[in-house]
Amino acid sequence: MPETAIKPFRSHIFVCVNQRDGKPACEDHGAKAALARAKEAMKALPFAKRDGVRLSQSGCLGQCEHGPVAVVYPSGKWISYASADELTRFVLEACEAEE
Numbered sequence: 001m002p003e004t005a006i007k008p009f010r011s012h013i014f015v016c017v018n019q020r021d022g023k024p025a026c027e028d029h030g031a032k033a034a035l036a037r038a039k040e041a042m043k044a045l046p047f048a049k050r051d052g053v054r055l056s057q058s059g060c061l062g063q064c065e066h067g068p069v070a071v072v073y074p075s076g077k078w079i080s081y082a083s084a085d086e087l088t089r090f091v092l093e094a095c096e097a098e099e
């Protein structure tokens with residue numbers, strides 16, 4: 001396989017925004033709105049703080065019974081959040097972390 005010049009992210013946060021027909025899912029708890037709030041808070045940080053940190057919406061992360069959930073790599077830290085503020089704190093902590 002050829003070597004690529006793709007630079008890895010310092011941290012990559014995935015926020016599940018999945019919906020499932022008739023089954024519990026993260027979007028049942030307002031995951032898209034919480035993600036939008038967290039993105040705005042991240043954008044307000046000085047560039048140096050968020051440089052190398054990627055915040056992505058994702059499909060099902062396989063933790064539906066704990067939803068709404070998010071995970072950050074490479075640390076592998078998960079959160080089952082109760083509010084948009086809690087998700088925002090998780091995202092901002094990931095920006096602060098030295099990975």
Ligand code: FES
Pocket residue numbers: 016017018019024025026027059060061062063064065067068069
């Ligand atoms: S629907 Fe979010 S983890 Fe499955």
